[in-house]
Amino acid sequence: MSLFDVLGSKPRLRIIQELSSEPRYVTELAETVGMDGKSAVHHLDVLEESGIVESYRTSRRKYYRLRRTVELRASPPPERSFCLHTGDTDRAVDEDVFAD
Template sequence: MSLFDVLGSKPRLRIIQELTTEPRYVSELAERVGMDGKSAVHHLNVLEEAGIVDSYRTSRRKYYRLRRTVEFSASPPPSRSFCLYTGDTIEPTETETETLSAN
């Protein structure tokens, strides 16, 4: 699936928007974007396969967070520029690193 296909979904864009503030677990994320858990998991899997989000566990909860910076810009003539940029991987926070090490 192309990056355009991944980002062309309104539910996935809402998920990305929610994850810009902080990592969230599936049921919390599903509630915040207004979808059922099964749909949220599907969209999160697509985002994870595209390398936009990743996940980590704390006890029984699986949290998702943004992994990449995604930037899109387009401008009309005369410059006629079009750019879809994905940035480097964001390093886990110290707390997330400790959690990942413990698992």
């Protein structure tokens, strides 16, 4: 699944938005974004596979946190660019989704 496909989901974007403020455990996150636990886990699995979030355990709770910065830039002519950028502290990755 491409990074663009991963971020093309409204529920996943809401999860990323919530995780941008602080790590959260699954139940808390599901309640905050308004979805059931099973759906939240599915979306979190997709985000974890893509490397955008990571999880860790403390006692009996599994927490998720953002692992990468996610930035989408689009500009009209004359620049006319569309760039999806992700980065973390170790490296930065640019994925030019639509290049002219």
